Amino acid sequence: MKYNEFEIISNFFNKHQKIDKNLIKGIGDDTALIKIPKKNVLAISTDTLVEGTHFFKNIHPKNLAYKTIAVNLSDLAAMGALPKWMTLSITMPKVDSEWLKCFSQSFFQILNQYKITLIGGDTNCGPLSITPSVYGLIKGSKTLLRKNAKEGDLIYVTGYLGESAAGFFLLQKKKYPINIKVRNYLIRKHLNPTPRVSEGIILRNFANSAIDISDGLISDLGHILEESQCGADIELNKLPISKNLINNFKKNNYFNWSLYFGEDYELCFTISKKNIKKLNSAIKNKLIQCKHIGYITSKKRGFNLMQNKKKINFKKIGFNHFDVNNF
Helix, strand or coil, X not given: CCCCHHHHHHHHXXXXXXXXXXXXXXXXXXXXXXXXXXXXXXXXXXXXXXXXXXXXXXXXXXXXXXXXXXXXXXXXXXXXXEEEEEEEEEEECCCCHHHHHHHHHHHHHHHHHCCCEEEEEEEEECCCEEEEEEXXXXXXXXXXXXXXXXXXXXXXXXXXXXXXXXXXXXXXXXXXXXXXXXXXXXXXXXXXXXXXXXXXXXXXXXXXXXXXXXXXXXXXXXXXXXXXXXXXXXEHHHCCCCHHHHCCCCHHHHHHHHHHHCCCCCEEEEECHHHHHHHHHHHHCXXXXXXXXXXXXXXXXXXXXXXXXXXXXXXXXXXXXXXXXXX
């Protein structure tokens, strides 16, 4: 069955969702209208995901729908924002009703999980690409920015690093010998990363700076250092690497994955020593899982990898996320 643009929207994306009290007008008009609550800041993030660059041609539409939302929510999490609304634009080579049905069902399942309302978007014909934009709210001036890291801050990372890269590796190396439960877990970590939304909202109350790890720890922490005009010492042995990686892969692999691959969508943040008690309280109450990996230093000292408090030259393997030879 053939659909035009408006029929695609009507049949697959104009779904009944819980009414948002701040939404004046959503899908069905030329623009969406939103009322911003008093003493709130509007946070906006957008990403374009292109077939062959950000996802493979054979990715299941359910997983693509998840990733479409997760990558944007991770950006909001890094700012400490509460996600509220989303727009979605899809360019498709042809109209595939079964693909759209599966994609939209998964899409709304995840939106409803995070209490996000779809308020508009667009459809077009061309190579498959998806452009979501997500909008969130931040109360008052409690916003996490990259530019506020201070010399002496402690550097932390949530969750584990390198698991997404391991999942990607296993998708390519189907005969790699590994326990099936571990294999499936790591593949899910690549296909369905968890955006640290609740952690970001907690951290905005006492962290100095933050960023989500989408391009790799070295690259993303580097953005904080550049914006804050600081340096950093990272202790290699303190990186949060799970037993799933340590017990199943070579050390060189999982260190490279943890430092350079990205797509873990964990948060890297800095916090002053005076606020450590607040962080420890959040950890104790199981509101956040994180690990201390280093310190913010002076810009003059630069960005250093350390092992047992000594500077090391760690050989980086250059990564192209879709080049299996990098593994």
